[in-house]
Amino acid sequence: MHQENTSMTAAMPYSSDAIESAIQGGGELSFNLPDPNDEKISDYEFNQQVEAAWQVCDRFDLQTDIWRGRILRTVRDREKRGGDGRGTGFLNWLKDREITKSHAYNLIELADSADQLLDAGMLTPQEVNQFSKRAFVETAKAAPEVQQLVSDSARKGDHITRREVRQVANEWSAMTSDLIPETLREKAANNTIPSRYIAPLVKEMEKLPPAHQSTLKTEVELNPDLDTLKQVTAEARYLSKYLASANQVQLLETDDFDLELALEEALRVGCLNSAADMVAQAAQIEQTAVKLYTAWKRLNQLSERVFVDSGESTPNLRALLTALGPVINETVQVRLGEANSVTAQTIRWRLILEEN
Secondary structure (H helix, E strand, O other), X not given: OOHHHOOOOOOOOOOHHHHHHXXXXXXXXXXXXXXXXXXXXXXXXXXXXXXXXXXHHHHHXXXXXXXXXXXXXXXXXXXXXXXXXXXHXXXXXXXXXXXXXXXXXHHHHXXXXXXXXXXXXXXXXXXXXXXXXXXXXXXXXXXXXXHHHHHHHHHOOOOEOHHHHHHHHHHHHHHOOOOOOHHXXXXXXXXXXOHHHHHHHHHHXXXXXXXXXXXXXHHHHHOXXXXXXXXXXXXXXXXXXXXXXXXXXXXXXXXXXXXXXHHHHHHHHOOHHHHHHHHHHHHHHHHHHHHHHHHHHHHHHHHHHHHHHOOOOOHHHHHHHHHOHHHHOOEEEEEEOOOOOOOOEEEEEEOXXXXX
């Protein structure tokens, strides 16, 4: 493969013919990039030309890395056959070329994936050029059904990006998920409801306990419309946030109230979002307090060491300790806002460790 010596003028939108021409052509790889100081060219045209050049490089990257992976795999297998059995020869080969072992095996994995897709007949070598490098890797890791859907798009000449692969994977997972009622699946199948709205719901519902999943699924089943879908997705997001945060708050480790009943009441009165944020903020304050105390304790240990090591011969070092006094003392003092500003404020808090 000799892409390195390829030539292409990239002042045009992407097309499979342009990429194929770049790969098969001869000469030096070069691009007619737009002048960044040219005010006559519109932002749209500028971005189109730059994107076209980037896509060509992306595909060269992919083709080159696939072949690098095949080369590395060949060297590795040769060393396995005739080496010491520990792969020392292969590692030395990598070391001579300044290639890390992890990078080498990533390339080998890419080559294996490419060969798998090609051998299965999902893609032809020419259709590989429809992918960006990251999109191809994402496709290789996807489920067979997703690979087939993406390959069909590539076969039609579509430009495949990682975002599109992930969208296909998410939509396929959503359409096959047991969390989605059949009524909603049917509406997505006939495009009454765009399938892109279903994937976020499944993603959020997967984070919830079965009881909450069942409740939300029933709600969507009774009203399988777009507004309900959006509302239930938001509820699922707040629910997962509430439950995740509640498990992190030490103050809620008590038998004085029922966390689930508090959640149901928040749902009933319509303040689930506020309740979820409230619990999340409480978790953040607890975690911040622990980090603050740990940092303050470490600061005191360091200041004591510096005080012992300093003296009259180090007046500036002593002055540094004095300047840091407001955050070293037991009562910590911090200014909010710029100095001498009318809106500046001073906050103080006292750190007290109570032994249990």
